[in-house]
Each structure stands twice: as C-alpha cells, then as structure tokens.
Amino acid sequence: xxxxxxxxxxxxxxxxxxxxxxxxxxxxxxxxxxxxxxxxxxxxxxxxxxxxxxxxxxxxxxxxx
Amino acid sequence: xxxxxxxxxxxxxxxxxxxxxxxxxxxxxxxxxxxxxxxxxxxxxxxxxxxxxxxxxxxxxxxxxxxxxxxxxxxxxxxxxxxxxxxxxxxxxxxxxxxxxxxxxxxxxxxxxxxxxxxxxxxxxxxxxxxxxxxxxxxxxxxxxxxxxxxxxxxxxxxxxxxxxxxxxxxxxxxxxxxxxxxxxxxxxxxxxxxxxxxxxxxxxxxxxxxxxxxxxxxxxxxxxxxxxxxxxxxxxxxxxxxxxxxxxxxxxxxxxxxxxxxxxxxxxxxxxxxxxxxxxxxxxxxxxxxxxxxxxxxxxxxxxxxxxxxxxxxxxxxxxxxxxxxxxxxxxxxxxxxxxxxxxxxxxxxxxxxxxxxxxxxxxxxxxxxxxxxxxxxxxxxxxxxxxxxxxxxxxxxxx
Ligand code: HEM
Ligand code: SF4
Numbered sequence: 001x002x003x004x005x006x007x008x009x010x011x012x013x014x015x016x017x018x019x020x021x022x023x024x025x026x027x028x029x030x031x032x033x034x035x036x037x038x039x040x041x042x043x044x045x046x047x048x049x050x051x052x053x054x055x056x057x058x059x060x061x062x063x064x065x
Numbered sequence: 066x067x068x069x070x071x072x073x074x075x076x077x078x079x080x081x082x083x084x085x086x087x088x089x090x091x092x093x094x095x096x097x098x099x100x101x102x103x104x105x106x107x108x109x110x111x112x113x114x115x116x117x118x119x120x121x122x123x124x125x126x127x128x129x130x131x132x133x134x135x136x137x138x139x140x141x142x143x144x145x146x147x148x149x150x151x152x153x154x155x156x157x158x159x160x161x162x163x164x165x166x167x168x169x170x171x172x173x174x175x176x177x178x179x180x181x182x183x184x185x186x187x188x189x190x191x192x193x194x195x196x197x198x199x200x201x202x203x204x205x206x207x208x209x210x211x212x213x214x215x216x217x218x219x220x221x222x223x224x225x226x227x228x229x230x231x232x233x234x235x236x237x238x239x240x241x242x243x244x245x246x247x248x249x250x251x252x253x254x255x256x257x258x259x260x261x262x263x264x265x266x267x268x269x270x271x272x273x274x275x276x277x278x279x280x281x282x283x284x285x286x287x288x289x290x291x292x293x294x295x296x297x298x299x300x301x302x303x304x305x306x307x308x309x310x311x312x313x314x315x316x317x318x319x320x321x322x323x324x325x326x327x328x329x330x331x332x333x334x335x336x337x338x339x340x341x342x343x344x345x346x347x348x349x350x351x352x353x354x355x356x357x358x359x360x361x362x363x364x365x366x367x368x369x370x371x372x373x374x375x376x377x378x379x380x381x382x383x384x385x386x387x388x389x390x391x392x393x394x395x396x397x398x399x400x401x402x403x404x405x406x407x408x409x410x411x412x413x414x415x416x417x418x419x420x421x422x423x424x425x426x427x428x429x430x431x432x433x434x435x436x437x438x439x440x441x442x443x444x445x446x447x448x449x450x451x452x453x454x455x456x457x458x459x460x461x462x463x464x465x466x
Contacts, residue, residue: 011414014177018340018422028173030419053402054344056410 001040002063009059016051088452095382113374120386127410133357154302166286180419191431206319206461215311224276313352313457323442333438342398348405351381354454380406440465
C-alpha cells in the first residue's frame, strides 16, 4: 500500500500529520508530504486509511497493492 | 442585540443570518433549504445575499476565486472600502495573487511545531481560570472559562499586554457580532480598534521584541517591507479571527458534554478519544460562516448571481450534509471518517487551525481533569448563543462538583 499527497490540493489542514506522523510530514507552511516515498509499512494500513478519510481537501490518494 | 432588521417569516426567500431564530438553532433552517429543490437560497437583505447549504456548493464557491472575491468576508449593509487584492485585513480579505504571499509569511508562526511551544502556557492559564472558580457550584463555561483562553494566547503571541483582554473582546464583538448595527456605528467601532492597535504598533516600533508584531513590522513580501495598512490589517485580523471563533468552539464542546451524560462519561473514561471528539465537535458545531462578494454577474448552478451580492459560506451547514457525513446530525465522538470543513476549504484554510485545535484540546482536557464527568448543564433555557457569522454559547451556566 502507498499514500500520495497531491500538493496542489493540500491546504495544510495537517490532519494527516496528526493522525499518522509515521506516514506524513508537514513543512513550516503546512504543506504535507508522504514519508518514505509513500510506502505504508505493514501494520500501518489502518492509519493510512484514517488519514485519507480525514483530509478535508481530498488531497491524499491511497494506492492499494 | 436589538437589530435593525424585521423578523424572518420565510427562510427560503428572506433569510437573515442575524435573526434570533438562526442564532438559537440554524440546523433545521439549513436542512430544509438543502432538501428543497433549490439548495442555494436567496434573500434581498443586505443588498442581496445567497446561501448555499450543500457541501458540494460551499466547497465549489470556496475554491472559485475567479468569480468570488474575499474583499469582505463579513456580510453587512455596506460594501468594503479597501480595494482588492489586498483588502482591509490580509490575508483573509485578499485575493490571488496578493493573497499567497500575505498568507505564506504568517504560516510558520502557526505551524504544528510553533504551536506546541505555546501549549504549556495555555495549560497553565486554563488551570488558573479554574482555580479562580474553585469551590463554586455554578461555573459559566463561556464567561468564566472559554472566552478568556484565546485572548490570552493571541495577546502573548502578538506581545500585547495581557490585561487588555476585555478591550480586545469588545473589538471582536463589534467586528463580528455587531453586523446588525448601522454602518456609521460600525465605522466608529473600527476607528476605536484602529487607534488601539496603532498604539501597540508604535510601542513595538520603539521597542522591538521577539513577538509576532515585531516580526510583521520587519517582514518583507517580494523584497519590499509590508505597507502600514498591511501590518495593521493583519494584526487586527489575528485578534479578530482567533478570539470569538475559538471561544465559541470551546464553549460548544463544553455545552455538548454538559448536556450529554453518555459522551461525558465515555470521554472521562477514555481520554485518548479526545482528539477525535475535538474534530467531531468542530464538525457538528462549527462556529464560523464566512462570506464572499460576487465579482461580476455570474450564473452559479442556475442561480443568477449579481455583481456585489454577498454569498454566505456556511461551513457549519456543509458539515451537516448527509451526502458527505453519515448521520450528520448525530454527534459521534469517535467518528472515524471526518472530512469536516470547520476551518474552511481552499486557499483561505484557517491559518490558525493548529493553534485553535491545541487550545480546544487543552481547554477540554484541563476541564475534564478537574471535573471528571461531574458536571452538567445547570439550566438549558439559560444558555445563549451569539448570532451572525460566528456562533457559539455566550452564557453557559454549568453545575460542577
Ligand atoms: C475554532 C476556531 C477557529 C475557527 C472555526 C476558524 C475558522 C476559520 C475559517 C472558516 C477561515 C476561512 C476564511 C475564508 O474562507 O474566508 C479562517 C481563516 C483564518 N483564520 Fe481562523 N478559525 C479559528 C481560529 C483561528 C485562530 C486561533 C487564528 C489565529 C490567531 C485564526 C486565524 C485565521 C486567519 C489568519 C485566517 C485567514 C487565512 C487566509 O485567508 O489565508 N483562526 N478561520
Ligand atoms: S490532511 Fe490533507 S490538506 Fe491537510 S495537510 Fe494532510 S494532505 Fe494536506
């Protein structure tokens, strides 16, 4: 499983970062970026889904294997 | 507040967001309009104002900076005097391309890391507020508690004297809840705010220090210092945008817990749910409705919008749209899927959202640490709500023990 942030859509609500800091980081301007090329380590799939389900801008894409 | 507008009799064609019925309970109004054949209502008041109620329409308008301007985001009888794209209080009143830079220079001060630094101060202050009511059986969650928290935090960030809290709150009230006043009165009120801020800014010019005011005075955009209207407007915005919004959000959260034993007991027993509960309170009781002005005549989803008409952006209504949220009128403190729009959508996303979330979280945590689940609404009838575009409890008597 992978996650990908569309930085054009991301407006820095920082929901992904607070729900799944293992998968996302945010810069000083609030823009999010996936960590580790977006690869979701085993066991963190639910956190990835949670981040997607809480992004108000629909900016996170989930790529299931 | 004694308004100058007659009471509303038909919400679909003559709505008024300052009507006491709206302040008391706007959700059925929005639900009726949303479910009607015409989910974007229109009223002739305020020189023409539109009201979208579906998430889809609210977000489409928030994203559409070509047809709608942010020059003024508070509906009133008048129209803004400061031209686009800077507007009176950048970045909230700014349009692209000016908006981007004006917003960007503010963001680092409100990043998750910057906000975390303010947490211990906030926690200590919340505790002091509760120490001050120690031993009382009746505590007003709004008057004794919620209203003070954001004022103190933003005063600290800006480097303003903490004892000026009451003065700030009066300004905020005037700016956001005084929309029903005649234009001349509003101008006079803004004059008072202006004079107060000027004194603070002059003091910072004479005595620079490590705070947000000095930062703004030294900040540059495109290699140029900010013009004085920009600095003053942004400082006014930070005061106005952060205070009664957060006060309302904290108050509404306490109101919900005080009237809902099951949620109160559950949160006391499972404090790890708090971050989810905070998001759910933000969704269900989102305090802020914004507005735009229509730039030129334009048809939006079949609605013939005229230049210079207002469009309300009721994020609280978007948050109750059954198309986006399951059981939208039910408060589910561990709701898993929650793409709520309490902090807006698109380029104007609340710059203070990380700060507001921290304040809400700390305020509720400190309250629950103190009272556990032993608090309850003293008298539901005596709770009062602010009207207009920022909605939250203004009197909230709670029995504690
Ligand atoms: C729960 C509390 C709060 C809520 C619900 C809230 C809500 C909002 C909303 C909906 C917007 C979007 C405006 C638009 O689309 O026109 C906004 C913008 C803004 N808010 Fe907040 N706000 C809160 C607290 C704060 C705090 C604490 C601050 C900072 C002190 C703040 C500063 C701002 C600023 C600077 C903007 C303008 C951003 C821009 O135009 O780029 N807000 N807020
Ligand atoms: S939740 Fe969405 S909008 Fe917010 S920072 Fe993450 S990707 Fe960006």
